[in-house]
Amino acid sequence: MSYTINVNGTPHTVDVDGDTPLLWVLRDSLELKGSKFGCGMGLCGACTVHINGTATRSCITPMSAVGNSNITTIEGIGTSETGRRVQDAWLKVDVVQCGYCQAGQIMSATALLNTNQKPTDKDIDNAMSGNLCRCATYARIRAAIKQAAGLPITDSREV
Amino acid sequence: MTIQSTPHAGADTAVSRRAFLSVSAAAGGGMLLALTIPQHADGSVSVHKSAAEVPGKDTDINAYVTIAPDNSITIMSKVPEIGQGIKTSLPMIIAEELDADWSTVHILQAPLDPKLYGAQFAGGSFSTPLNWEPLRRAGAAARAMLITAAALTWKVPESDITTSAGKVLAKDGRSMTYGQLASQAARVIPPDMKNLVLKDPKNYSIVGRSIGGIDSPKVVTGQPLFGIDVTVPGMRYAVFQKCPVFGGHVVSANVDEIKARPGVLNVFLIHPEGPTGLPDGMAMGLQSGVAIVASSWWQANKALEALKVVWDEGPVASQSSAGFAAKAQELSTQKPHKVIRTDGDAKTALAGAAKTLEAAYSYPFVYHCNLEPQNSTAVFTDGKLEIWSPTQNPGSGKTLIAKTLGIPDDAVTVHMTRCGGGFGRRLGSDFMVEAAMIAKLQGEPVKLLWNRTQDLQHEFYRPGGFHYFKAGLDAQGQLIAFTDHYIGYENNGRASNSSDLAAGEFPAKYVKNLELATSTMQLGVPTGPMRAPGSNAHAFVFQSFLDEVAHAAGKDPLQHLIDLYAEERAAPPPPAPPRPPGRGGGGPGFPMGPPFSGKRAQGVLEMVREKSGWGKRQLPAGTGMGVAFYYSHLGYFAEVVQATVLPADGSIKVDKVWVVGDVGSVIINPTGALNQCEGAALDGISQALGQQITIDRGRVAQTFPEYPLMRMYQAPQVQVDFKITPFSPTGLGEPALPPVIPALCNAIFAATGKRIRHLPIDTNLLKT
Numbered sequence: 040m041s042y043t044i045n046v047n048g049t050p051h052t053v054d055v056d057g058d059t060p061l062l063w064v065l066r067d068s069l070e071l072k073g074s075k076f077g078c079g080m081g082l083c084g085a086c087t088v089h090i091n092g093t094a095t096r097s098c099i100t101p102m103s104a105v106g107n108s109n110i111t112t113i114e115g116i117g118t119s120e121t122g123r124r125v126q127d128a129w130l131k132v133d134v135v136q137c138g139y140c141q142a143g144q145i146m147s148a149t150a151l152l153n154t155n156q157k158p159t160d161k162d163i164d165n166a167m168s169g170n171l172c173r174c175a176t177y178a179r180i181r182a183a184i185k186q187a188a189g190l191p192i193t194d195s196r197e198v
Numbered sequence: 199m200t201i202q203s204t205p206h207a208g209a210d211t212a213v214s215r216r217a218f219l220s221v222s223a224a225a226g227g228g229m230l231l232a233l234t235i236p237q238h239a240d241g242s243v244s245v246h247k248s249a250a251e252v253p254g255k256d257t258d259i260n261a262y263v264t265i266a267p268d269n270s271i272t273i274m275s276k277v278p279e280i281g282q283g284i285k286t287s288l289p290m291i292i293a294e295e296l297d298a299d300w301s302t303v304h305i306l307q308a309p310l311d312p313k314l315y316g317a318q319f320a321g322g323s324f325s326t327p328l329n330w331e332p333l334r335r336a337g338a339a340a341r342a343m344l345i346t347a348a349a350l351t352w353k354v355p356e357s358d359i360t361t362s363a364g365k366v367l368a369k370d371g372r373s374m375t376y377g378q379l380a381s382q383a384a385r386v387i388p389p390d391m392k393n394l395v396l397k398d399p400k401n402y403s404i405v406g407r408s409i410g411g412i413d414s415p416k417v418v419t420g421q422p423l424f425g426i427d428v429t430v431p432g433m434r435y436a437v438f439q440k441c442p443v444f445g446g447h448v449v450s451a452n453v454d455e456i457k458a459r460p461g462v463l464n465v466f467l468i469h470p471e472g473p474t475g476l477p478d479g480m481a482m483g484l485q486s487g488v489a490i491v492a493s494s495w496w497q498a499n500k501a502l503e504a505l506k507v508v509w510d511e512g513p514v515a516s517q518s519s520a521g522f523a524a525k526a527q528e529l530s531t532q533k534p535h536k537v538i539r540t541d542g543d544a545k546t547a548l549a550g551a552a553k554t555l556e557a558a559y560s561y562p563f564v565y566h567c568n569l570e571p572q573n574s575t576a577v578f579t580d581g582k583l584e585i586w587s588p589t590q591n592p593g594s595g596k597t598l599i600a601k602t603l604g605i606p607d608d609a610v611t612v613h614m615t616r617c618g619g620g621f622g623r624r625l626g627s628d629f630m631v632e633a634a635m636i637a638k639l640q641g642e643p644v645k646l647l648w649n650r651t652q653d654l655q656h657e658f659y660r661p662g663g664f665h666y667f668k669a670g671l672d673a674q675g676q677l678i679a680f681t682d683h684y685i686g687y688e689n690n691g692r693a694s695n696s697s698d699l700a701a702g703e704f705p706a707k708y709v710k711n712l713e714l715a716t717s718t719m720q721l722g723v724p725t726g727p728m729r730a731p732g733s734n735a736h737a738f739v740f741q742s743f744l745d746e747v748a749h750a751a752g753k754d755p756l757q758h759l760i761d762l763y764a765e766e767r768a769a770p771p772p773p774a775p776p777r778p779p780g781r782g783g784g785g786p787g788f789p790m791g792p793p794f795s796g797k798r799a800q801g802v803l804e805m806v807r808e809k810s811g812w813g814k815r816q817l818p819a820g821t822g823m824g825v826a827f828y829y830s831h832l833g834y835f836a837e838v839v840q841a842t843v844l845p846a847d848g849s850i851k852v853d854k855v856w857v858v859g860d861v862g863s864v865i866i867n868p869t870g871a872l873n874q875c876e877g878a879a880l881d882g883i884s885q886a887l888g889q890q891i892t893i894d895r896g897r898v899a900q901t902f903p904e905y906p907l908m909r910m911y912q913a914p915q916v917q918v919d920f921k922i923t924p925f926s927p928t929g930l931g932e933p934a935l936p937p938v939i940p941a942l943c944n945a946i947f948a949a950t951g952k953r954i955r956h957l958p959i960d961t962n963l964l965k966t
Contacts (some may be wrong), residue, residue, distance in 0.1 A: 047478045055494075056460060063496040067435075073420020075618070077569050078650040078902055079499075085569060113420030126418040133410040133556040133869045136877055137281025138417035139569045139618030145418060164911035173569040173619045174281050175880035176873065177913035194915045196839065 042102050046071070047064035062086045063104060065112060072092050073113035073142045077171070084170030088112050090139025093152035095171075113142035113154050121187070122149045123141035136174035148184050150184035157188055255331030258566060261314055262333070263340045264291055269364055271298050274308040276315040277325050278590050279413070282931040283870035284325050286335060286412045290866055294404040295337030295397060298376070299364035303411050310592045310612045320612075321625050321727065323831035323929025326866065327791060330927055335391050341388040343861035347382035348374060363403075377502040391842050399864060408869035413616065426613040430576040430643040434463060435495035436636045438646060440487035440656055442895035444722050445512040447486040451507040457489060459504060461497030465490055466639045470602075482628050482658070482724055484602050489636045491644060495676075499649055506754070515896035519662070521634035524903030525719050526664035526685040530558070534715030539701040541768035542711035544668075547679035551670025555750050556866030559667065559739040561957040564660035565905060566728055568684035570618020572657075573647040574633035582609045583638070587630050588617035598658030599634045608904055610634075611641040621881075622696075622727035624656050644908060653896045654905065657753045658726025661687055661697040663737045670711075675751030677762065679711040682740075688723035694721050694730035703736060704829070705744065708796070710767045723893055729881065730932040737936030738886075738943065738957060745944040746953065755944060756812055756825045756838075760803050763827075791832045799827055802836035805921050810838035810856040815868035820845060821853070824944025826937040833933030834921075836861040837879065848964030852885065852914040852942065855879045857934055859920050862927040871930050875918040878934035884908035886939045888958050925965040 044061075045053045047068060053068045058081075065071045065088070074097055077085030081096040088097045089111040116122035125148050135141055144167070151158055151166035158166065163181055170181065181193040228450055264272040274828075289305045292298075308315055310348055322462075341361055348366040349356045351374070358369040369375045376383075391775040437624065441447065453465045492498035528801075548554055574587040582601060589595050592612040601605045635645035641702040663686045670679035682703075687694035699716055706712055728734060747756035766949055806812070812823060821842040840853040844849055857875050865871045889905035892899040918934075943954035950964055 050673060056497075058500075059494075059496050067494055067496075070429065071420070072422040072424075072429075075424075075569075076426065076571065076647070080650065080902060083569065084905060102349065113418075116475055117419060129418045130410055130414055133408070133414070133873065135281075135411045135414040135417050135615060136283070137279075137416065137569070137619045138411070139424060141417050142420045167910040169346060169909075171569065171907050171909065173567060173621075173907065175877045175878065175884065175913065177908070177910050178876055178916055179873065180910070181913075198915060 042105070044102070044105050044110060045107065046110045047112060047118075055102055057101060059102050059158040060098050061088070061100045061102060061105055061110070062097040065097060071112055071114050073104050075139055075142060077140070081169075083140070084143040084147060087146040087170065089116070089150060092150065092153060094147045113146060116146060116149055119149070121152050123188045125149045125183070126150065130178050132183040132192065134176050134179040134183050134184055136176055140170060140172045144172065144180055146189070148180070151184065152188055156186065157190060162174060203460065206634070209824045220601065241349050244626040249615050251623070255784075260731075262336045263296065264735055265376050265380035265383075267377045269299075269375040269657065271296070271364070271376065272304045272306060273316075275305050276308045277318050278306070278320040278592065278614045278617060278620070280617040281318050282320065282325070282567040282620070282874060283411060283867060284320065286409055287867040287870055287904040288325065289331055289412075290332060290404050290409060291333040292337035294402055295334045296341050297363065298404070300409070302364055307614055308918040309960070310596065310614060310671055312593060314591070317594060319594075319625070320620055321622065323833070323932045326927055326929040327832055330363070330532065334396050335394055337395045339389055339391060339483045340383075340394055343383040343386045343392060344376055344379050346386045346389075347379045350386075351379070351382060363839060378391055392759065399581075402864075405866050406868070409867055410869065421785060423616040424570055425575070425586060425855035426573050426618070426647060428586040428615060430575055430577055430645075433575065433643040433645050434491050434493065434640060435498050436491045436633070436640075436644050436646045437495070437498045437652070438487050438489045438632050438636065439502060439507065439651065440485050441506060441507075441509045441511060442655060443509065444724060446509045446511040446896075448488055449508040449510050450492065451488050451505060454594070456505055457500050461492040461494055462501050463491045464640060466636065468635065471797060474782050482626055482633055483598060483823070484630070484631045485656075489632075491636065495647055496644070499750070502649075502707045511896065517896050518723055519562070519892045520892050522719055523664070524558070529717045529719070530664070530683055532717075537713060537715045537718040538699065539706055539712065539714040541706065541709070541713075544679045544681045544711040544713040547667055547711035548670040548681070551679055552673040553750060555667075555746055557667050557743055557953075557955060559629040559665045559742065559744060559955045561662055561738060563662045563723065563725075563888075563893065564728060564885055564889050565654055565891050566621045566657060567654070567905065567907060568617070568619035568621065568623050571648045571650060571653040572624075572629035573645065574606060575643065576633040576637035577643040578603075578634070578638040578641070581605055582611070584611045584613075584635050585630060585634055586613045586615055587633075588615050588624060589627065589630060590617065590620045590622070590624040590714050591627060595630040596624070598627045598631050602631050603634055603638060613917070619733060621729045622731060623657060626726055628656070644959070650902050654902055658695065658736065660723045660728035660731070661694050661721075661725040663687075663697065663735055667739075667743045669743070671747070672749050675748055675753060677705070677709055677751070680705055680709045680910060682715070682907050683712045684714070684716045685720055686716060687725065688718035689721055692727045693718065696725055698732065699736065700732070703731060704801055705762060707768050708762050712768065715880045717738070717739050717958065719725045722896065729817070729878070730830050730935045732819040733828060733932075733936040734882070734885070734939070737826065737828040738939040741828060741937060741940035742927045742943050742954065745826070745940065745947065746825065749947075754813060756807055760800050761826055761875050763799040763803075766796070791928060796862050798923060799829060799836070801921050802834050803827055803861050805919065806836040806856055806858040808835075808839050809858060809917065809919055810840075818842075820949055822945045822948025824946070824948055825946060826940035826943045830936055831931075831933045832861070832928035833930065834932050835937050837934075837937040839883075839938065839941040839945040841942060841949060843946060843949045843964050845966040848961035850959065850961060850964070852883055852912070854915045855941070857885070857918040857931070857938075859934060860920070860923050861920065861930060862923060862925040864927045865920055865922075866927060870920050871920070872902045875934040876916045876928040878932065879912055879916050879938045880908055882915070882935045882938035883942055886942050886959055887912070887956055890958050
């Protein structure tokens with residue numbers, strides 16, 4: 040079936056079954072390889088994209104549910120000011136180890152900062168706990184979110 | 199440097215040496231500085247002919263550096279990047295001795311060519327210790343050739359010439375860039391590698407500087423880098439379903455029904471005959487199963503829902519974790535199969551001890567869970583196989599593919615892509631040989647991608663194990679006797695991969711009367727190296743039981759460890775036979791560094807005492823600190839964990855981890871080094887808190903949702919410090935992991951008085 044979807048501000052028409060998850064259309068039909076396949080169950084967050092600004096697991100979002108929504112992927116997030124700041128913070132803090140989860144982390148972090156400009160540690164825990172990092176770069180992800188928010192990046196949680 | 203996902207358009211992993219040379223030539227005057235340093239297996243180097251002298255026939259040289267006329271420098275990174283940061287840190291070593299301007303350096307993944315580059319694998323934290331010396335010499339040789347070229351050009355003695363940040367400088371004030379000199383330098387007779395003068399580390403300007411991951415700008419913008427991102431024109435997509443029971447075979451399947459599914463192009467039943475692996479035990483060969491090839495991966499994977507297979511489950515179907523636990527208990531009461539070390543007379547010393555302790559420990563199978571599921575993209579044409587793989591072990595994969603497809607080794611080309619996590623899993627090449635076979639059967643390019651369930655159900659698990667300890671103390675609380683009966687696994691008479699116990703396992707040598715003994719149970723589950731193989735399990739049991747000993751002796755656990763490491767109390771055993779990489783030891787010819795030093799152990803323990811405020815902090819009820827030390831992969835790590843246990847539900851909050859490591863004289867890339875240690879500490883805590891694979895009827899009982907990995911809200915603060923000592927630098931992918939698990943368990947004991955002897959930690963036991 041033919042679907043026209045709006046990705047990073049550009050309409051794309053693809054012919055796929057309606058139950059095809061958005062992730063596979065992005066990756067294999069549109070050759071946007073930034074969104075990653077981790078579990079296919081919505082549990083790891085590697086596939087996170089924004090649908091109308093909301094962080095969404097594209098691996099369990101069927102094409103039939105996408106409609107006219109505005110989809111933003113890691114390839115397009117840098118065009119927003121918040122997205123750009125988050126990407127820069129990721130480099131400044133040197134978050135990345137293997138890097139496989141980081142597109143999803145950046146999408147979740149940007150969605151957080153779009154609604155909450157000065158997140159607390161608790162806010163970060165809540166917004167980011169759906170994104171697994173197998174290399175466990177969590178301390179640096181936390182620091183990078185604070186960096187992007189203009190907050191002190193030291194881990195201020197009480198010990 | 200650009201990296202594209204279309205290999206035919208020049209993905210960096212696809213750059214062959216031949217192509218690379220021609221590109222260099224096309225740049226017009228840009229020269230490959232021919233580094234003439236074949237690296238022997240023992241890490242030593244010698245001089246052979248130059249690549250520039252014999253273009254295209256350079257079969258016995260290494261080549262790392264290319265300098266272009268615009269003064270940009272391209273450095274080859276020889277081993278796979280799996281998140282350990284090696285693609286940044288190894289080129290830093292070359293750039294330092296080359297005296298390059300780092301801002302002009304580009305880095306490419308080298309092709310697989312062991313004749314040029316020596317060993318090319320990522321495992322055992324070997325990359326740094328194996329390459330530190332040769333790569334310094336590689337950089338220094340290039341610099342020396344540039345100096346010689348300048349001396350000839352200016353007609354001044356070499357002693358009047360220095361270098362700085364990509365420039366050659368003469369005493370008289372003249373200067374030239376490396377780019378201007380490169381073509382002359384390539385014609386210079388290479389220097390004697392043995393007599394090169396290397397930099398004094400105090401003059402380092404690149405090594406020791408924190409440099410962010412070289413590919414991170416591409417990671418954060420979502421550009422294709424990983425195996426799963428590779429696209430080949432005309433590519434089809436495949437899934438491969440194996441028997442849920444290890445070693446099971448396909449008998450039949452509803453092939454026609456699956457072929458009628460949307461998008462499905464082909465269904466292949468694969469029945470390999472006879473043993474299909476390689477003798478190194480790392481490369482499990484092609485297994486029996488059903489391959490589904492479709493126009494899209496989603497369609498191939500979706501067809502699995504309708505797949506009905508009749509399996510011959512085979513003999514492993516009778517094996518279970520519960521059965522192994524019962525059998526281990528039974529074996530623990532019997533004479534061990536093998537005594538691997540005897541110092542003094544442990545039995546007599548135990549009988550005469552003022553105080554004795556006894557404890558049984560166990561740990562489960564563990565799944566690597568690379569976030570990028572196993573995959574490869576393969577093309578088979580004209581009897582040749584080309585493959586793009588996220589592999590830690592490309593050479594082994596190449597050999598396995600050649601053997602399985604019945605083609606010569608040199609008909610197989612392996613391109614290393616970035617790996618979405620390694621942790622030892624990708625030292626095995628099963629996913630590579632599957633992709634190769636399916637591509638051959640399909641006759642078209644094929645990308646094989648495992649789904650998460652397949653990834654969890656078929657891999658090389660960290661082997662579980664059981665330890666039965668006894669210890670004896672004299673009247674002064676001195677540890678005078680120690681025994682362990684370790685019950686692990688074997689496969690037809692050979693210890694299961696990564697399950698062996700070393701005869702030198704601490705406290706061996708440091709206790710007068712000691713016996714280490716082993717028994718094994720026949721296992722059909724594949725096992726293999728997982729980040730700090732062997733050590734990740736043995737650290738937990740030995741360092742936890744030694745904490746029990748300290749408490750029984752009424753001693754401070756940290757001081758107890760320092761006292762234990764004070765002197766060797768038994769004669770050293772004969773050296774252990776060399777082991778292949780990835781199994782916790784070095785293969786033949788791999789440098790093992792200086793022998794273990796108790797003083798270095800004491801050094802990190804003293805430093806972690808100071809950094810963590812050990813014994814000086816007032817902790818609330820329900821909070822405790824634990825300590826452990828472990829030496830693995832040539833690194834010395836002492837770690838302290840502070841943890842709080844909620845009495846109501848027994849839940850554990852890890853408050854903070856202090857890591858102190860001694861990996862020698864130089865921290866090559868501090869930001870990367872700290873990142874490895876932070877991640878390793880959290881990785882260990884994640885294992886201890888919840889990770890377990892249970893075998894039931896010969897198959898994995900868990901699904902992915904039942905396999906909890908640490909998440910953001912569970913991640914404590916980690917403080918890492920390095921103790922700098924005058925030894926050659928060693929690797930950091932692994933050694934920070936092992937001690938964190940016993941440190942956590944010892945902290946829980948300090949907090950609650952309850953001893954954790956089984957992993958993962960059962961919080962039900964901590965309720966009060």
